Amino acid sequence: MMPHEIALGELYIPPLLxxxxxxxxxxxxxxxxxxxxxxxxxxxFPIIAELCLMVIIVNALNKYIPxx
Numbered sequence: 148m149m150p151h152e153i154a155l156g157e158l159y160i161p162p163l164l165x166x167x168x169x170x171x172x173x174x175x176x177x178x179x180x181x182x183x184x185x186x187x188x189x190x191x192f193p194i195i196a197e198l199c200l201m202v203i204i205v206n207a208l209n210k211y212i213p214x215x
Contacts, residue, residue, distance in 0.1 A: 167201075169208060170204035170205040175197070
């Protein structure tokens, strides 16, 4: 199955952009919950950890939403 862009009028949105937006939302939600539980203080570099979690989620979503 060949992936294709999503067309909103004359605007074409690539599927990778949608996957990255969903992954960022999920990573932010996980870190928000971790912050409420006090786990945020155990991470040495929280920004790098959030980026790594987002990359992991993008790779996991890539199995279900083909982007290439």
